[in-house]
Amino acid sequence: MPPYKIPKRVKFRKEMRRVRDRNATKGNYVAFGDYGLQALEGCWLPSNVIESGRVTCQHFLKRQGKIFIRVFPDKPISKKPIETRMGKGKADVDYWAARVRAGTMLFELAGVPEEDAKQALARVAMKMPVRCRFVGRRVQV
């Protein structure tokens, strides 16, 4: 299995599905970098997709700048094998995912010009299973 990020310790092996069509009330602004990639829809973002986004960004920027990954895959998603009858308890964990709500900041970039950041995050957005947009820092009071 490729070295995707998963939690080190969990309280329970499996988790209920829960509601996912909500808007983000936290983690929805650029906090650490200068520019960010914001999800406009909710989803469960698998750990391999987060990793592919990071690799794409780093590859395009040729290791310039700093990437901040604002989501962590801490939700176990279970899936029954194909051609299996229903029942017999909850299936095994298939992959780990991050809970992404509309507005969640997925990636942030620092130390690169705006044009480079735009191009890099546009490539990352293509890898994402949801619509995303490029954002800068908010107006501060």
Next chain:
Amino acid sequence: MTMTNETPLLHAQPRERIGSRYAQRVRRAGGLPGVIYGHGLDPVSVTFDAKDTITHIHKGEKVFRVAIEGATGEPETVLLRDIQFDHLGTNVIHADFSRVDLTERVHVRAHIHLVGQSACPGLKTAGAMLMHPASEIELDVQVSNIPDEIEVDISGMQVGDVLHARDVKLPLPTMKLLSDPEAVVAHIVEAKAEAESGEESEVGSGAAEPEVITEKKEAKED
């Protein structure tokens, strides 16, 4: 540093019905819900003209005069304390103002604008990168002297140099720094070292399955 010379005047209507449903109706009608509080008086829920108010906020205005419809006397001088955004951070949905006197001292956060990046020798080095973890500092300042932003010159910085909050030259001697003096305002780092260490940590974190805490407890009990 730039300072506002003229205090903008905002017109407001008192809001009789408060709550999220009524606030939504106000927004749909082109208004911006807000609240004015402070100086030992009762808080007043008001509605501003959204377009006018948000234009001033985006310009960086912080001190306003508010004329409330039906109120007697001079317009009140208020300070913008907080703004709330929608879930995407696109629209301003609420604004908090506190009553102030122009001679009063208040605690405000001032945005730091880094200048001189093109002349900075440290940034001309291959792989060098400018980091600015603290993009604003908290100040104790008189209301009439609130800065829109504080310009910090980084043209003399080399690779590895760190600029702390205590090193920021405040525009007026009456201004006092309230933020942590050790807070890093600007830091020039070598990007290559950052990226390599980042990749190593990614590879090292891959485990097949996480440890389940509750299972461990059960095993001990048995």
